[in-house]
Amino acid sequence: MLFKENCSQCHGDDGWGTTDGRFPQIAGQHNSVIIKQLADIRAGNRDNPEMYPFARESVLGGPQSISDVAAYISTLPMEPYPEYGESDDIENAERLYKEKCAACHGANGEGNALKFYPLIQGQHYEYLLRQLIWIRDGKRRNAYPEMMESVKTLSDTQFQALADYVSQLLPPDDKLAN
CATH class of the missing domain: 1.10.760.10 (Cytochrome c-like domain)
Structure with missing residues:
Protein backbone atom coordinates (compact mmCIF):
# COMPACT_ATOMS: atom_id res chain seq x y z
CA MET A 1 0.00 0.00 0.00
CA LEU A 2 2.83 2.45 0.83
CA PHE A 3 4.37 1.88 -2.59
CA LYS A 4 1.09 2.51 -4.45
CA GLU A 5 0.26 5.60 -2.39
CA ASN A 6 3.69 7.21 -2.58
CA CYS A 7 6.35 5.70 -4.84
CA SER A 8 4.25 4.75 -7.85
CA GLN A 9 3.22 8.37 -8.45
CA CYS A 10 6.68 9.05 -9.91
CA HIS A 11 8.37 5.68 -10.36
CA GLY A 12 5.30 4.03 -11.89
CA ASP A 13 3.22 1.07 -10.74
CA ASP A 14 5.99 -1.24 -11.89
CA GLY A 15 8.87 0.77 -10.35
CA TRP A 16 10.48 1.26 -13.76
CA GLY A 17 10.83 5.04 -13.50
CA THR A 18 10.88 7.17 -16.62
CA THR A 19 13.06 6.80 -19.69
CA ASP A 20 13.91 10.52 -19.60
CA GLY A 21 15.81 9.79 -16.39
CA ARG A 22 13.78 12.11 -14.21
CA PHE A 23 12.77 9.16 -12.03
CA PRO A 24 15.05 6.12 -11.78
CA GLN A 25 14.07 2.53 -12.09
CA ILE A 26 13.84 1.29 -8.51
CA ALA A 27 12.37 -2.14 -9.24
CA GLY A 28 14.75 -4.90 -8.24
CA GLN A 29 17.07 -2.59 -6.31
CA HIS A 30 18.71 -4.00 -3.17
CA ASN A 31 16.47 -3.27 -0.21
CA SER A 32 19.50 -2.08 1.80
CA VAL A 33 20.20 0.54 -0.86
CA ILE A 34 16.59 1.73 -0.88
CA ILE A 35 16.63 2.02 2.91
CA LYS A 36 19.90 3.99 2.81
CA GLN A 37 18.67 6.36 0.12
CA LEU A 38 15.37 7.02 1.89
CA ALA A 39 17.20 7.60 5.17
CA ASP A 40 19.68 9.95 3.46
CA ILE A 41 16.88 11.93 1.83
CA ARG A 42 14.97 12.09 5.09
CA ALA A 43 18.08 13.25 6.99
CA GLY A 44 18.97 15.86 4.37
CA ASN A 45 22.14 14.02 3.32
CA ARG A 46 20.91 13.64 -0.26
CA ASP A 47 19.39 16.60 -2.03
CA ASN A 48 16.19 15.48 -3.66
CA PRO A 49 13.44 18.09 -3.33
CA GLU A 50 10.93 16.03 -5.32
CA MET A 51 11.46 12.96 -3.17
CA TYR A 52 11.65 14.62 0.25
CA PRO A 53 7.87 15.08 0.72
CA PHE A 54 7.34 11.35 0.15
CA ALA A 55 10.22 10.27 2.40
CA ARG A 56 9.05 12.21 5.46
CA GLU A 57 8.09 10.12 8.45
CA SER A 58 4.63 11.68 8.53
CA VAL A 59 4.01 10.31 5.02
CA LEU A 60 6.05 7.13 4.69
CA GLY A 61 6.12 6.15 8.34
CA GLY A 62 8.90 4.99 10.62
CA PRO A 63 11.77 2.55 10.15
CA GLN A 64 9.51 -0.49 9.79
CA SER A 65 7.53 1.17 7.01
CA ILE A 66 10.73 2.06 5.17
CA SER A 67 11.91 -1.52 5.55
CA ASP A 68 8.58 -2.85 4.29
CA VAL A 69 8.45 -0.62 1.21
CA ALA A 70 12.12 -1.37 0.43
CA ALA A 71 11.48 -5.11 0.68
CA TYR A 72 8.53 -4.78 -1.70
CA ILE A 73 10.47 -2.69 -4.24
CA SER A 74 13.37 -5.14 -4.23
CA THR A 75 11.01 -7.93 -5.38
CA LEU A 76 9.55 -6.02 -8.33
CA PRO A 77 10.66 -7.36 -11.74
CA MET A 78 12.88 -4.95 -13.63
CA GLU A 79 12.27 -3.17 -16.93
CA PRO A 80 13.66 -5.40 -19.68
CA TYR A 81 14.25 -2.49 -22.09
CA PRO A 82 15.77 0.52 -20.32
CA GLU A 83 16.60 3.63 -22.27
CA TYR A 84 20.12 3.51 -23.75
CA GLY A 85 22.34 6.37 -24.82
CA GLU A 86 23.87 6.89 -28.23
CA SER A 87 27.57 6.52 -27.53
CA ASP A 88 29.82 5.26 -30.26
CA ASP A 89 32.58 4.48 -27.77
Whole structure:
Protein backbone atom coordinates (compact mmCIF):
# COMPACT_ATOMS: atom_id res chain seq x y z
CA MET A 1 0.00 0.00 0.00
CA LEU A 2 2.83 2.45 0.83
CA PHE A 3 4.37 1.88 -2.59
CA LYS A 4 1.09 2.51 -4.45
CA GLU A 5 0.26 5.60 -2.39
CA ASN A 6 3.69 7.21 -2.58
CA CYS A 7 6.35 5.70 -4.84
CA SER A 8 4.25 4.75 -7.85
CA GLN A 9 3.22 8.37 -8.45
CA CYS A 10 6.68 9.05 -9.91
CA HIS A 11 8.37 5.68 -10.36
CA GLY A 12 5.30 4.03 -11.89
CA ASP A 13 3.22 1.07 -10.74
CA ASP A 14 5.99 -1.24 -11.89
CA GLY A 15 8.87 0.77 -10.35
CA TRP A 16 10.48 1.26 -13.76
CA GLY A 17 10.83 5.04 -13.50
CA THR A 18 10.88 7.17 -16.62
CA THR A 19 13.06 6.80 -19.69
CA ASP A 20 13.91 10.52 -19.60
CA GLY A 21 15.81 9.79 -16.39
CA ARG A 22 13.78 12.11 -14.21
CA PHE A 23 12.77 9.16 -12.03
CA PRO A 24 15.05 6.12 -11.78
CA GLN A 25 14.07 2.53 -12.09
CA ILE A 26 13.84 1.29 -8.51
CA ALA A 27 12.37 -2.14 -9.24
CA GLY A 28 14.75 -4.90 -8.24
CA GLN A 29 17.07 -2.59 -6.31
CA HIS A 30 18.71 -4.00 -3.17
CA ASN A 31 16.47 -3.27 -0.21
CA SER A 32 19.50 -2.08 1.80
CA VAL A 33 20.20 0.54 -0.86
CA ILE A 34 16.59 1.73 -0.88
CA ILE A 35 16.63 2.02 2.91
CA LYS A 36 19.90 3.99 2.81
CA GLN A 37 18.67 6.36 0.12
CA LEU A 38 15.37 7.02 1.89
CA ALA A 39 17.20 7.60 5.17
CA ASP A 40 19.68 9.95 3.46
CA ILE A 41 16.88 11.93 1.83
CA ARG A 42 14.97 12.09 5.09
CA ALA A 43 18.08 13.25 6.99
CA GLY A 44 18.97 15.86 4.37
CA ASN A 45 22.14 14.02 3.32
CA ARG A 46 20.91 13.64 -0.26
CA ASP A 47 19.39 16.60 -2.03
CA ASN A 48 16.19 15.48 -3.66
CA PRO A 49 13.44 18.09 -3.33
CA GLU A 50 10.93 16.03 -5.32
CA MET A 51 11.46 12.96 -3.17
CA TYR A 52 11.65 14.62 0.25
CA PRO A 53 7.87 15.08 0.72
CA PHE A 54 7.34 11.35 0.15
CA ALA A 55 10.22 10.27 2.40
CA ARG A 56 9.05 12.21 5.46
CA GLU A 57 8.09 10.12 8.45
CA SER A 58 4.63 11.68 8.53
CA VAL A 59 4.01 10.31 5.02
CA LEU A 60 6.05 7.13 4.69
CA GLY A 61 6.12 6.15 8.34
CA GLY A 62 8.90 4.99 10.62
CA PRO A 63 11.77 2.55 10.15
CA GLN A 64 9.51 -0.49 9.79
CA SER A 65 7.53 1.17 7.01
CA ILE A 66 10.73 2.06 5.17
CA SER A 67 11.91 -1.52 5.55
CA ASP A 68 8.58 -2.85 4.29
CA VAL A 69 8.45 -0.62 1.21
CA ALA A 70 12.12 -1.37 0.43
CA ALA A 71 11.48 -5.11 0.68
CA TYR A 72 8.53 -4.78 -1.70
CA ILE A 73 10.47 -2.69 -4.24
CA SER A 74 13.37 -5.14 -4.23
CA THR A 75 11.01 -7.93 -5.38
CA LEU A 76 9.55 -6.02 -8.33
CA PRO A 77 10.66 -7.36 -11.74
CA MET A 78 12.88 -4.95 -13.63
CA GLU A 79 12.27 -3.17 -16.93
CA PRO A 80 13.66 -5.40 -19.68
CA TYR A 81 14.25 -2.49 -22.09
CA PRO A 82 15.77 0.52 -20.32
CA GLU A 83 16.60 3.63 -22.27
CA TYR A 84 20.12 3.51 -23.75
CA GLY A 85 22.34 6.37 -24.82
CA GLU A 86 23.87 6.89 -28.23
CA SER A 87 27.57 6.52 -27.53
CA ASP A 88 29.82 5.26 -30.26
CA ASP A 89 32.58 4.48 -27.77
CA ILE A 90 31.21 1.44 -25.91
CA GLU A 91 34.57 -0.37 -26.07
CA ASN A 92 36.29 2.47 -24.20
CA ALA A 93 33.32 2.70 -21.85
CA GLU A 94 33.67 -0.97 -20.97
CA ARG A 95 37.33 -0.39 -20.11
CA LEU A 96 36.39 2.66 -18.02
CA TYR A 97 33.69 0.68 -16.23
CA LYS A 98 36.10 -2.12 -15.35
CA GLU A 99 38.70 0.39 -14.19
CA LYS A 100 36.48 2.82 -12.27
CA CYS A 101 33.23 1.06 -11.34
CA ALA A 102 33.40 -2.73 -11.24
CA ALA A 103 35.23 -3.02 -7.91
CA CYS A 104 32.16 -1.68 -6.10
CA HIS A 105 29.25 -2.10 -8.53
CA GLY A 106 30.29 -5.57 -9.74
CA ALA A 107 31.33 -6.96 -13.11
CA ASN A 108 27.77 -6.67 -14.45
CA GLY A 109 26.50 -3.72 -12.39
CA GLU A 110 24.87 -5.99 -9.82
CA GLY A 111 26.03 -3.86 -6.87
CA ASN A 112 26.64 -5.12 -3.35
CA ALA A 113 23.72 -5.11 -0.93
CA LEU A 114 25.93 -5.66 2.13
CA LYS A 115 27.98 -2.56 1.36
CA PHE A 116 24.98 -0.49 0.17
CA TYR A 117 26.39 -0.26 -3.38
CA PRO A 118 23.43 0.06 -5.72
CA LEU A 119 22.54 -2.28 -8.51
CA ILE A 120 23.04 -0.07 -11.57
CA GLN A 121 22.50 -2.59 -14.37
CA GLY A 122 19.55 -1.80 -16.57
CA GLN A 123 19.14 1.72 -15.21
CA HIS A 124 17.98 4.39 -17.65
CA TYR A 125 20.80 6.21 -19.46
CA GLU A 126 19.68 9.75 -18.61
CA TYR A 127 19.41 8.99 -14.90
CA LEU A 128 22.87 7.39 -14.84
CA LEU A 129 24.39 10.31 -16.72
CA ARG A 130 22.86 12.89 -14.40
CA GLN A 131 23.99 11.04 -11.28
CA LEU A 132 27.57 10.70 -12.56
CA ILE A 133 27.75 14.43 -13.24
CA TRP A 134 26.18 15.31 -9.90
CA ILE A 135 28.60 13.03 -8.06
CA ARG A 136 31.59 14.54 -9.87
CA ASP A 137 30.34 18.08 -9.25
CA GLY A 138 29.48 17.47 -5.56
CA LYS A 139 25.73 17.94 -5.99
CA ARG A 140 24.97 14.38 -4.86
CA ARG A 141 26.30 14.71 -1.34
CA ASN A 142 25.65 11.14 -0.18
CA ALA A 143 27.99 9.58 -2.74
CA TYR A 144 30.85 7.55 -1.35
CA PRO A 145 34.12 9.54 -1.24
CA GLU A 146 35.82 6.76 -3.21
CA MET A 147 33.33 7.21 -6.03
CA MET A 148 33.72 10.96 -6.02
CA GLU A 149 37.48 10.51 -6.28
CA SER A 150 37.17 7.89 -9.01
CA VAL A 151 35.03 10.02 -11.33
CA LYS A 152 36.38 13.51 -10.66
CA THR A 153 38.66 13.56 -13.70
CA LEU A 154 36.21 12.09 -16.22
CA SER A 155 34.83 14.28 -18.98
CA ASP A 156 31.18 14.66 -19.94
CA THR A 157 31.92 12.61 -23.07
CA GLN A 158 33.35 9.80 -20.94
CA PHE A 159 30.29 10.00 -18.68
CA GLN A 160 28.00 9.69 -21.71
CA ALA A 161 29.82 6.57 -22.89
CA LEU A 162 29.92 5.10 -19.37
CA ALA A 163 26.21 5.73 -18.75
CA ASP A 164 25.38 4.18 -22.11
CA TYR A 165 27.46 1.10 -21.33
CA VAL A 166 25.93 0.64 -17.86
CA SER A 167 22.38 1.08 -19.15
CA GLN A 168 23.05 -1.89 -21.45
CA LEU A 169 24.21 -4.19 -18.63
CA LEU A 170 21.17 -6.38 -18.32
CA PRO A 171 20.10 -8.03 -15.08
CA PRO A 172 19.71 -11.81 -15.02
CA ASP A 173 16.52 -13.10 -16.61
CA ASP A 174 14.99 -13.98 -13.23
CA LYS A 175 15.04 -10.27 -12.25
CA LEU A 176 13.38 -9.07 -15.46
CA ALA A 177 9.71 -8.68 -16.24
CA ASN A 178 8.37 -10.97 -18.95
